[in-house]
Amino acid sequence: MEEYRAADEKSRPALLADPQREPRHRFTPLFLAEAERLKGTPEALPYWAWLVDNGSIVDPRTGDRAVERIFADHLADPGLAPAAKALGRAAGVRGVERTIPELTRIIDASTHPIVRAEALFQRALLRRQAGSPDARKDFERAAAEAPDSPAGKRAAEQLAASVPLAIGDRAPELDGQTLASGAVKLSNLKGRVVLVDFWGMWCGPCVAQLPQLKTLREKLRGKPFELIGVNSDKDRDALARFLAANHVDWPNVIDGGMDGPAAKAWRIDSWPANFLVDSGGVIRARDLPAEALEKQITGMLPKK
Numbered sequence: 417m418e419e420y421r422a423a424d425e426k427s428r429p430a431l432l433a434d435p436q437r438e439p440r441h442r443f444t445p446l447f448l449a450e451a452e453r454l455k456g457t458p459e460a461l462p463y464w465a466w467l468v469d470n471g472s473i474v475d476p477r478t479g480d481r482a483v484e485r486i487f488a489d490h491l492a493d494p495g496l497a498p499a500a501k502a503l504g505r506a507a508g509v510r511g512v513e514r515t516i517p518e519l520t521r522i523i524d525a526s527t528h529p530i531v532r533a534e535a536l537f538q539r540a541l542l543r544r545q546a547g548s549p550d551a552r553k554d555f556e557r558a559a560a561e562a563p564d565s566p567a568g569k570r571a572a573e574q575l576a577a578s579v580p581l582a583i584g585d586r587a588p589e590l591d592g593q594t595l596a597s598g599a600v601k602l603s604n605l606k607g608r609v610v611l612v613d614f615w616g617m618w619c620g621p622c623v624a625q626l627p628q629l630k631t632l633r634e635k636l637r638g639k640p641f642e643l644i645g646v647n648s649d650k651d652r653d654a655l656a657r658f659l660a661a662n663h664v665d666w667p668n669v670i671d672g673g674m675d676g677p678a679a680k681a682w683r684i685d686s687w688p689a690n691f692l693v694d695s696g697g698v699i700r701a702r703d704l705p706a707e708a709l710e711k712q713i714t715g716m717l718p719k720k
Contacts, residue, residue: 462498
Protein backbone atom coordinates (compact mmCIF):
# COMPACT_ATOMS: atom_id res chain seq x y z
CA MET A 417 0.00 0.00 0.00
CA GLU A 418 2.88 2.37 0.71
CA GLU A 419 4.21 1.57 -2.77
CA TYR A 420 0.83 2.58 -4.22
CA ARG A 421 0.75 5.82 -2.25
CA ALA A 422 4.28 6.67 -3.33
CA ALA A 423 3.66 5.91 -7.02
CA ASP A 424 2.85 8.65 -9.48
CA GLU A 425 -0.54 8.82 -11.16
CA LYS A 426 0.67 7.03 -14.29
CA SER A 427 2.10 4.09 -12.34
CA ARG A 428 -0.86 3.46 -10.03
CA PRO A 429 -3.16 1.73 -12.56
CA ALA A 430 -0.45 -0.84 -13.31
CA LEU A 431 -0.06 -1.58 -9.62
CA LEU A 432 -3.79 -2.10 -9.19
CA ALA A 433 -3.96 -4.33 -12.27
CA ASP A 434 -1.23 -6.60 -10.93
CA PRO A 435 -2.97 -9.98 -10.22
CA GLN A 436 -0.82 -10.30 -7.11
CA ARG A 437 -2.44 -7.14 -5.76
CA GLU A 438 -6.07 -8.26 -5.72
CA PRO A 439 -8.47 -6.33 -3.41
CA ARG A 440 -7.57 -8.38 -0.33
CA HIS A 441 -3.93 -7.41 -0.69
CA ARG A 442 -4.81 -3.77 -1.25
CA PHE A 443 -7.36 -3.41 1.54
CA THR A 444 -5.77 -5.55 4.27
CA PRO A 445 -3.18 -2.95 5.37
CA LEU A 446 -5.77 -0.16 5.22
CA PHE A 447 -8.36 -2.08 7.22
CA LEU A 448 -5.76 -3.21 9.73
CA ALA A 449 -4.66 0.37 10.30
CA GLU A 450 -8.26 1.50 10.73
CA ALA A 451 -9.05 -1.38 13.11
CA GLU A 452 -6.02 -0.50 15.23
CA ARG A 453 -7.05 3.17 15.25
CA LEU A 454 -10.55 2.23 16.45
CA LYS A 455 -9.34 -0.54 18.77
CA GLY A 456 -11.64 -1.12 21.72
CA THR A 457 -14.67 0.57 20.14
CA PRO A 458 -17.71 -1.11 18.54
CA GLU A 459 -16.74 0.52 15.24
CA ALA A 460 -13.60 -1.62 15.06
CA LEU A 461 -15.49 -4.93 15.01
CA PRO A 462 -16.47 -4.96 11.30
CA TYR A 463 -12.84 -4.32 10.36
CA TRP A 464 -11.58 -7.15 12.59
CA ALA A 465 -14.23 -9.50 11.14
CA TRP A 466 -13.18 -8.65 7.58
CA LEU A 467 -9.54 -9.21 8.49
CA VAL A 468 -10.30 -12.67 9.91
CA ASP A 469 -12.01 -13.66 6.67
CA ASN A 470 -9.69 -11.96 4.19
CA GLY A 471 -6.54 -10.82 5.99
CA SER A 472 -5.81 -14.40 7.05
CA ILE A 473 -5.05 -15.19 3.40
CA VAL A 474 -2.78 -12.20 2.88
CA ASP A 475 -0.86 -12.70 6.12
CA PRO A 476 -1.82 -15.31 8.76
CA ARG A 477 -0.48 -12.98 11.46
CA THR A 478 -3.08 -10.40 10.48
CA GLY A 479 -5.88 -12.95 10.86
CA ASP A 480 -4.50 -14.02 14.23
CA ARG A 481 -4.28 -10.39 15.35
CA ALA A 482 -7.92 -9.86 14.37
CA VAL A 483 -9.06 -12.93 16.30
CA GLU A 484 -7.06 -11.78 19.31
CA ARG A 485 -8.75 -8.37 19.33
CA ILE A 486 -12.22 -9.83 18.76
CA PHE A 487 -11.90 -11.97 21.87
CA ALA A 488 -10.24 -9.23 23.89
CA ASP A 489 -12.63 -6.41 23.02
CA HIS A 490 -15.86 -7.74 21.53
CA LEU A 491 -16.87 -11.05 23.09
CA ALA A 492 -19.91 -9.44 24.74
CA ASP A 493 -20.81 -7.36 21.66
CA PRO A 494 -24.36 -7.92 20.33
CA GLY A 495 -23.00 -7.41 16.81
CA LEU A 496 -20.54 -10.30 16.99
CA ALA A 497 -22.45 -12.60 14.58
CA PRO A 498 -20.56 -11.47 11.42
CA ALA A 499 -17.27 -12.18 13.19
CA ALA A 500 -18.47 -15.68 14.07
CA LYS A 501 -19.39 -16.18 10.44
CA ALA A 502 -15.94 -14.91 9.39
CA LEU A 503 -14.28 -17.42 11.70
CA GLY A 504 -16.20 -20.24 10.09
CA ARG A 505 -15.39 -19.08 6.58
CA ALA A 506 -11.69 -18.73 7.37
CA ALA A 507 -11.41 -22.22 8.85
CA GLY A 508 -9.97 -23.57 5.62
CA VAL A 509 -7.03 -21.19 5.96
CA ARG A 510 -6.64 -20.97 9.75
CA GLY A 511 -7.44 -24.60 10.50
CA VAL A 512 -10.57 -26.37 11.72
CA GLU A 513 -8.77 -27.54 14.87
CA ARG A 514 -8.32 -23.89 15.90
CA THR A 515 -11.67 -22.63 14.69
CA ILE A 516 -14.02 -25.02 16.48
CA PRO A 517 -12.70 -24.06 19.97
CA GLU A 518 -12.95 -20.37 19.01
CA LEU A 519 -16.57 -20.77 17.97
CA THR A 520 -17.25 -22.74 21.14
CA ARG A 521 -15.84 -19.88 23.17
CA ILE A 522 -18.31 -17.48 21.53
CA ILE A 523 -21.20 -19.90 22.10
CA ASP A 524 -20.32 -20.23 25.79
CA ALA A 525 -19.64 -16.55 26.43
CA SER A 526 -22.20 -14.59 24.42
CA THR A 527 -25.56 -13.69 25.94
CA HIS A 528 -27.03 -12.76 22.54
CA PRO A 529 -29.09 -15.45 20.76
CA ILE A 530 -28.29 -14.19 17.26
CA VAL A 531 -24.58 -14.38 17.99
CA ARG A 532 -24.83 -17.85 19.51
CA ALA A 533 -26.95 -19.05 16.59
CA GLU A 534 -24.35 -17.93 14.05
CA ALA A 535 -21.48 -19.51 16.00
CA LEU A 536 -23.48 -22.74 16.39
CA PHE A 537 -24.30 -22.81 12.69
CA GLN A 538 -20.67 -22.30 11.70
CA ARG A 539 -19.54 -24.98 14.14
CA ALA A 540 -22.19 -27.33 12.76
CA LEU A 541 -20.85 -26.89 9.23
CA LEU A 542 -17.31 -27.65 10.33
CA ARG A 543 -18.36 -30.62 12.41
CA ARG A 544 -20.38 -32.02 9.54
CA GLN A 545 -17.41 -31.73 7.20
CA ALA A 546 -15.40 -33.67 9.77
CA GLY A 547 -18.10 -36.34 10.00
CA SER A 548 -18.95 -35.54 13.63
CA PRO A 549 -22.33 -36.76 14.91
CA ASP A 550 -22.55 -33.55 16.96
CA ALA A 551 -23.20 -31.50 13.82
CA ARG A 552 -26.94 -32.16 13.86
CA LYS A 553 -27.16 -31.09 17.50
CA ASP A 554 -25.52 -27.78 16.61
CA PHE A 555 -27.96 -27.24 13.74
CA GLU A 556 -30.85 -27.93 16.11
CA ARG A 557 -29.48 -25.53 18.73
CA ALA A 558 -28.88 -22.81 16.14
CA ALA A 559 -32.43 -23.11 14.83
CA ALA A 560 -33.81 -22.93 18.37
CA GLU A 561 -31.60 -20.06 19.59
CA ALA A 562 -32.73 -17.47 17.05
CA PRO A 563 -35.22 -18.98 14.59
CA ASP A 564 -35.75 -15.71 12.69
CA SER A 565 -32.04 -14.90 12.30
CA PRO A 566 -30.15 -15.74 9.08
CA ALA A 567 -28.22 -18.50 10.84
CA GLY A 568 -31.35 -19.86 12.51
CA LYS A 569 -33.17 -20.04 9.20
CA ARG A 570 -30.24 -21.70 7.44
CA ALA A 571 -29.94 -24.21 10.24
CA ALA A 572 -33.64 -25.05 9.94
CA GLU A 573 -33.20 -25.48 6.19
CA GLN A 574 -30.33 -27.87 6.76
CA LEU A 575 -32.38 -29.92 9.18
CA ALA A 576 -35.28 -30.06 6.73
CA ALA A 577 -33.12 -30.76 3.70
CA SER A 578 -32.02 -34.12 2.43
CA VAL A 579 -28.91 -35.75 3.80
CA PRO A 580 -25.85 -34.20 2.09
CA LEU A 581 -24.44 -36.04 -0.89
CA ALA A 582 -22.22 -38.81 0.37
CA ILE A 583 -19.43 -40.97 -0.96
CA GLY A 584 -21.03 -43.69 -3.05
CA ASP A 585 -23.95 -41.52 -4.20
CA ARG A 586 -24.49 -40.95 -7.89
CA ALA A 587 -23.44 -37.41 -8.76
CA PRO A 588 -26.29 -35.08 -9.78
CA GLU A 589 -26.23 -33.71 -13.29
CA LEU A 590 -24.23 -30.54 -13.73
CA ASP A 591 -25.50 -28.66 -16.75
CA GLY A 592 -24.52 -25.02 -17.17
CA GLN A 593 -22.78 -22.30 -19.11
CA THR A 594 -19.37 -20.68 -18.76
CA LEU A 595 -18.68 -16.96 -19.15
CA ALA A 596 -17.86 -17.62 -22.79
CA SER A 597 -21.28 -19.32 -23.20
CA GLY A 598 -19.67 -22.71 -23.49
CA ALA A 599 -21.85 -25.62 -22.42
CA VAL A 600 -20.67 -27.88 -19.58
CA LYS A 601 -22.49 -31.13 -18.88
CA LEU A 602 -21.16 -33.68 -16.42
CA SER A 603 -22.91 -36.62 -18.10
CA ASN A 604 -20.89 -35.91 -21.25
CA LEU A 605 -17.70 -36.65 -19.33
CA LYS A 606 -18.35 -40.29 -18.45
CA GLY A 607 -15.19 -42.30 -18.78
CA ARG A 608 -13.18 -39.54 -17.12
CA VAL A 609 -12.47 -38.70 -13.48
CA VAL A 610 -13.99 -35.29 -12.74
CA LEU A 611 -13.24 -32.89 -9.90
CA VAL A 612 -16.22 -30.57 -9.37
CA ASP A 613 -15.09 -27.57 -7.35
CA PHE A 614 -17.63 -25.12 -5.87
CA TRP A 615 -15.97 -21.77 -5.19
CA GLY A 616 -16.32 -17.99 -5.23
CA MET A 617 -14.08 -14.93 -5.29
CA TRP A 618 -15.64 -13.88 -1.98
CA CYS A 619 -14.45 -17.12 -0.33
CA GLY A 620 -10.91 -16.78 1.04
CA PRO A 621 -10.08 -20.50 1.25
CA CYS A 622 -11.45 -20.97 -2.29
CA VAL A 623 -9.06 -18.39 -3.68
CA ALA A 624 -6.17 -19.68 -1.59
CA GLN A 625 -6.35 -23.13 -3.19
CA LEU A 626 -6.39 -21.93 -6.82
CA PRO A 627 -2.57 -22.19 -7.28
CA GLN A 628 -2.68 -25.82 -6.11
CA LEU A 629 -5.55 -26.59 -8.48
CA LYS A 630 -3.58 -25.07 -11.35
CA THR A 631 -0.58 -27.24 -10.48
CA LEU A 632 -2.80 -30.32 -10.18
CA ARG A 633 -4.38 -29.73 -13.58
CA GLU A 634 -1.00 -29.28 -15.21
CA LYS A 635 0.34 -32.51 -13.66
CA LEU A 636 -2.66 -34.47 -14.93
CA ARG A 637 -2.74 -32.93 -18.39
CA GLY A 638 -3.21 -35.68 -20.97
CA LYS A 639 -4.87 -37.99 -18.44
CA PRO A 640 -8.60 -38.86 -18.45
CA PHE A 641 -9.30 -36.15 -15.89
CA GLU A 642 -11.36 -32.96 -15.92
CA LEU A 643 -11.53 -30.07 -13.48
CA ILE A 644 -14.78 -28.11 -13.50
CA GLY A 645 -15.36 -25.06 -11.33
CA VAL A 646 -18.82 -23.97 -10.23
CA ASN A 647 -18.68 -20.27 -9.42
CA SER A 648 -21.06 -18.56 -6.99
CA ASP A 649 -20.26 -14.91 -7.78
CA LYS A 650 -22.93 -12.63 -9.23
CA ASP A 651 -20.68 -10.02 -10.86
CA ARG A 652 -19.76 -11.61 -14.17
CA ASP A 653 -17.47 -8.75 -15.24
CA ALA A 654 -15.47 -8.91 -12.02
CA LEU A 655 -15.24 -12.69 -12.38
CA ALA A 656 -13.96 -12.38 -15.95
CA ARG A 657 -11.23 -10.01 -14.79
CA PHE A 658 -10.31 -12.28 -11.88
CA LEU A 659 -10.09 -15.42 -14.03
CA ALA A 660 -7.90 -13.64 -16.57
CA ALA A 661 -5.62 -12.05 -13.98
CA ASN A 662 -5.13 -15.34 -12.13
CA HIS A 663 -4.83 -17.51 -15.26
CA VAL A 664 -7.74 -19.77 -14.35
CA ASP A 665 -8.34 -21.51 -17.67
CA TRP A 666 -10.46 -24.53 -16.76
CA PRO A 667 -14.24 -24.46 -17.36
CA ASN A 668 -16.23 -22.59 -14.74
CA VAL A 669 -19.99 -22.98 -14.66
CA ILE A 670 -21.72 -19.73 -13.70
CA ASP A 671 -24.18 -20.59 -10.93
CA GLY A 672 -25.34 -17.02 -10.25
CA GLY A 673 -25.00 -16.99 -6.47
CA MET A 674 -24.73 -19.12 -3.36
CA ASP A 675 -28.27 -20.43 -3.93
CA GLY A 676 -27.80 -21.20 -7.62
CA PRO A 677 -29.28 -24.31 -9.24
CA ALA A 678 -26.05 -26.29 -9.13
CA ALA A 679 -25.44 -25.45 -5.45
CA LYS A 680 -28.98 -26.60 -4.65
CA ALA A 681 -28.72 -29.79 -6.68
CA TRP A 682 -25.41 -30.69 -5.05
CA ARG A 683 -26.68 -29.57 -1.59
CA ILE A 684 -23.87 -27.10 -0.96
CA ASP A 685 -24.04 -25.17 2.30
CA SER A 686 -20.41 -24.13 2.76
CA TRP A 687 -17.59 -23.13 0.45
CA PRO A 688 -15.23 -24.37 -0.79
CA ALA A 689 -16.76 -27.76 -1.53
CA ASN A 690 -15.45 -30.33 -3.94
CA PHE A 691 -16.49 -33.73 -5.24
CA LEU A 692 -14.41 -36.38 -6.99
CA VAL A 693 -16.61 -38.21 -9.46
CA ASP A 694 -15.37 -41.45 -10.98
CA SER A 695 -15.62 -42.49 -14.62
CA GLY A 696 -19.04 -44.01 -13.97
CA GLY A 697 -20.53 -40.87 -12.41
CA VAL A 698 -20.29 -41.95 -8.76
CA ILE A 699 -18.94 -39.71 -5.99
CA ARG A 700 -15.77 -41.31 -4.57
CA ALA A 701 -14.53 -38.48 -2.31
CA ARG A 702 -15.63 -35.02 -1.23
CA ASP A 703 -14.27 -31.91 0.46
CA LEU A 704 -10.66 -33.00 0.18
CA PRO A 705 -7.98 -30.38 0.86
CA ALA A 706 -6.10 -29.35 -2.26
CA GLU A 707 -2.91 -31.10 -1.13
CA ALA A 708 -4.72 -34.47 -0.89
CA LEU A 709 -6.38 -34.36 -4.30
CA GLU A 710 -3.50 -35.58 -6.48
CA LYS A 711 -3.05 -38.85 -4.61
CA GLN A 712 -6.79 -39.56 -4.58
CA ILE A 713 -7.24 -38.75 -8.28
CA THR A 714 -4.18 -40.76 -9.34
CA GLY A 715 -5.60 -43.76 -7.55
CA MET A 716 -8.86 -43.44 -9.51
CA LEU A 717 -7.26 -43.17 -12.95
CA PRO A 718 -7.01 -46.34 -15.05
CA LYS A 719 -3.76 -48.22 -14.65
CA LYS A 720 -1.65 -48.69 -17.75
